[in-house]
Amino acid sequence: MRATIIHGAGDVRVETVPDPRIIQPTDALVRVVAACICGSDLWPYRSMPASEEGERIGHEFLGVIEDLGAQVEGLKAGDLVVAPFVWSDGTCDFCHEGLQTSCRHGGLWGRSGIDGGQGEAVRVPEAQGTLVKLPVGEDSTLLPSLLSLSDVFPTGYHCARTAGVNERTTVTVIGDGAVGLSAVLSAKRLGAERIILMGHHASRTDLGVAFGATDVVAERGDEGAERVRELTGGDGTHTVLECVGLEAAIETAFAVVRDGGTVSRVGAPQYAKVPMDFGVFLRNVTLTGGVAPARAYIDELLPDVLDGRIEPGRVFDRTVGLEEIAGGYEAMADRSALKVLVRP
Numbered sequence: 001m002r003a004t005i006i007h008g009a010g011d012v013r014v015e016t017v018p019d020p021r022i023i024q025p026t027d028a029l030v031r032v033v034a035a036c037i038c039g040s041d042l043w044p045y046r047s048m049p050a051s052e053e054g055e056r057i058g059h060e061f062l063g064v065i066e067d068l069g070a071q072v073e074g075l076k077a078g079d080l081v082v083a084p085f086v087w088s089d090g091t092c093d094f095c096h097e098g099l100q101t102s103c104r105h106g107g108l109w110g111r112s113g114i115d116g117g118q119g120e121a122v123r124v125p126e127a128q129g130t131l132v133k134l135p136v137g138e139d140s141t142l143l144p145s146l147l148s149l150s151d152v153f154p155t156g157y158h159c160a161r162t163a164g165v166n167e168r169t170t171v172t173v174i175g176d177g178a179v180g181l182s183a184v185l186s187a188k189r190l191g192a193e194r195i196i197l198m199g200h201h202a203s204r205t206d207l208g209v210a211f212g213a214t215d216v217v218a219e220r221g222d223e224g225a226e227r228v229r230e231l232t233g234g235d236g237t238h239t240v241l242e243c244v245g246l247e248a249a250i251e252t253a254f255a256v257v258r259d260g261g262t263v264s265r266v267g268a269p270q271y272a273k274v275p276m277d278f279g280v281f282l283r284n285v286t287l288t289g290g291v292a293p294a295r296a297y298i299d300e301l302l303p304d305v306l307d308g309r310i311e312p313g314r315v316f317d318r319t320v321g322l323e324e325i326a327g328g329y330e331a332m333a334d335r336s337a338l339k340v341l342v343r344p
């Protein structure tokens with residue numbers, strides 16, 4: 001089959017790799033119908049040292065089950081399924097606590113001999129715990145929103161949930177990438193009435209407004225933080241959803257959070273230390289967030305997607321074929337595309 005392999009910074013290739021097949025009785029073989037490129041895929045795309053062998057890549061996909069191991073129950077060949085960005089058994093204590101990203105028998109796509117999601121097919125380990133059946137056909141117009149359940153939308157949702165967003169909290173979202181916009185949509189879904197979006201790409205913040213943002217702050221750094229404080233009577237907001245992962249963003253988060261408030265971060269951190277100094281201590285600010293257990297949220301979010309109450313798939317603004325995926329990476333890296341959908 002054909003699959004995407006990253007060989008280093010700026011070097012993404014589609015190559016012929018061995019066809020996946022069932023190995024363990026808990027496996028499923030899934031033919032990929034739609035996959036996508038994640039903002040986190042751009043970190044190796046920008047910085048990975050050159051490698052002749054390369055690595056499989058891609059962790060967001062949905063597809064049709066073609067074959068199943070003997071021990072997999074509740075799924076059958078022909079089912080359309082979505083895979084969260086971490087695979088998990090669904091039976092260990094962490095899975096039962098809704099923290100499938102810490103599953104004792106789970107792992108990441110594209111590592112340790114497991115297929116990446118940006119290919120024609122994937123052997124899915126622990127299929128019964130990992131995959132979620134979608135009650136639509138593979139030609140459904142809902143596919144982009146259903147695909148967003150793999151990572152980007154639950155990641156934004158995790159940010160809002162762990163921050164404690166509700167109808168009484170004011171919210172600042174930092175970042176107008178696909179995760180930031182998903183966080184806006186999530187805060188709206190959780191009842192927030194005041195959602196300030198910090199971002200400076202007008203086409204993206206326009207979608208943020210469509211998703212529920214009430215204010216847009218285009219200024220960055222100290223100037224941006226000052227603007228958010230101005231908008232909130234000098235206090236900042238009860239919750240701050242940091243969806244970038246850069247040091248400047250987490251610094252802005254602490255500058256715009258209200259005393260007693262909560263900063264949640266879901267942008268994969270590209271910094272080593274969080275600026276929680278004595279001043280932050282005196283303000284009783286909480287830090288939360290982390291990698292999102294997407295599997296835990298899919299059951300909750302799926303009904304809203306199926307009946308069209310929310311359309312998180314609007315973050316996809318470009319579709320490419322698998323053989324053209326290198327162009328998709330380039331477009332996301334130079335920001336001419338917000339999020340790229342891939343059709344093998």
Ligand SMILES: [Zn+2]
Binds near residue numbers: 095106
């Ligand atoms: Zn588990």
